[in-house]
Amino acid sequence: MTRMIPSAALAAALSTLASGAFAQEASLVYLVDNSPDTVAVAEALAAAYMEQHPEVSIEVEQRPGGAEGDNIIKTRLATGEMADVFLYNAGSLFQALNPTQTLEPLDDLPAMTGVLDGFKPVVTGSDGKVYGVPAQAAMGGGILYNIPIYEELGLSVPTTWEEFAANNEKIKAAGRVPVAQTYGETWTSQLFMLADYFNVQAEVPDFAERYTANQAKYADTPAAMRGFEHLQEGFDKGWWNEDFGAATYDDGLRMVAEGEAAHYPMLTFSIGAIQQTYPESLENVGFFAQPGPEGAPNGLTVWYLSAIYVPKGGEHTDIAKDFVNFAGSPEACQVILDTIGATGPFLIEGCELPADVPRAVADMLPYFEGEGRTAPALEFLSPIKGPALEQITVEVGSGIRSAAEAAALYDQDVVKQAQQLGLEGW
Incomplete structure (x- = not known):
């Protein structure tokens, strides 16, 4: 395993962690979502920090993911009941927290x-101020796939949607589940779209800019509607598992890992959960980027995922910030690697895979290494992301609403x- 050697700047930063105890004992609460890998990392970081600071105790508190979790975060910030430190999305959902007033x-x-x-x-x-420290590696959104099924059926990794669809038909004909869907946890329904x-x-280079200015819509942009x-x-062609409406995220990981399904559209942070469970x-x-139309470049949509934040008005703000400082260090990267392994490139200088x-x-790394083979997810290019998206994608994936109706509703x-x-223009 390659050792991680901090830069001089980071080595200096880490010296603050070794400076000794705080003036008094303190108890912090660190709020995270309830994904198994997220909880495992949070507990490991808390344990590593407490080992260096025995006068500080950190309790890891869990919350649901998806829209329910978003509401919990916003409500607790609004009522002044937020935990001392919390993990939450970067990008558009971060902007919706009104960070200049709450963080x-x-x-x-x-x-x-x-x-x-x-x-x-x-x-x-x-x-212009920075309010979060990266808590996880960069990740891609695409398709996890079961390698033994691909080998058994003689399939090749697709680079176009047409090839992907053809693979799914061969998988279905062989009596296997082509694509796991897990609408028991609604946030997972968004992957084909996001x-x-x-x-x-690649098809509409200025879409994010025009979308933010209210000059482009999903319903009137064929490339954007394609995700819906x-x-x-997938629903119309019977690609899903029979229990897609009740299955959970963990079910989807199990299905693709153990060969119950050939594919699971998911973010690559899930690799850590597979390694854990x-x-x-x-x-x-294996993993591949979501394929695009015939003749289009093949590339990966990238998420910067979550960051660690400190709310305004906390009882132990200085200690909370020191914990966040630790979480942004190469030492913390090693804790993450030791806990869930490597799930993607780190966003902190000195952190090596x-x-x-x-x-x-x-499978993911070549996309990062190739010129022009990655693009940030829309939520990192535009502050706009509607709160009902995961309910809308569940409806489309369940055959309740058409793609065209969904695009108009999301607009x-x-x-x-x-x-x-x-925002101007709205």
Whole structure:
């Protein structure tokens, strides 16, 4: 395993962690979502920090994911009942927290000098201050696939949607489940739509800018509507597992890891959860970017995922910031690697990946290494993301609503948020 050698700046930053105890004992609460890998990392970081600071105790509190979790975060911030430290999305959902009013700026943290510049804009408020530290590796949105099924049926990794659809028909004809869907946790229904953004941008390079200015809509942009159409196609063609309406995220991971399904559209942070829960099947899982139209470039939609934040008005703000400073260090990267393994490139200078990464991570890295083969997800290019998207994608993927109807409904869904953000043209 490659050792991670901090830069001089980060080494200086880490010296603050070794400076000794705080003046008094303190108890912190760290709020995270309830994904198994997220909880495992949070507990490991808390344990590592408490080992260095025995006068501090940190309790990891869990919340649901998806819209329910979003509401919990917003409500607790609004009522002054937020945990001392919390994990939440970067990008558009971060902007919806009104960070300049609800969060502590973190620009002065020593570890911030090592945070990659590409990440900082997705956690920067309207005042130009940085409010979050990256908590996880960069990740791609695409398709996890079961390698033994591909080998058994003689399939090749698709680079176009037509090839992907053809693979699914061969898998279905062989009596296997082509695509796992897990609408028991509604957030997972969004992947076919959100992970298609590389393909949208390749076809309509200025879509994010025009979308933010209310000059482009999903309903009138064929490239943007295509993600909804993929969901409709999957349902219409019977690609899903029979229990897709009740199945959970963990069910989807099990299905693709153990060969119950050939594909699971998902973010690559899930590789850590597979390593935690189904380690014997880890090398059976590969990854490819969501394919686009025939003749289009093949590339990966990238998420900068979550950051760690400190709310304003906390009882132990200085200690909370010091914990966040630790979480943004190469030492913390090693804790993450030791806990869930490598799930993608880190966003902190001095954090190196080991040579022996899981197969799905190795499949992802060439996209980052190739010129023009990645694009940020739309939520990192535009502050607009409607709160009802996951309910709309569930409806399309369940055959309740057509792709065209869904695109029009989602265009309506984002209006209120855009107005709340004070965007021009809305």
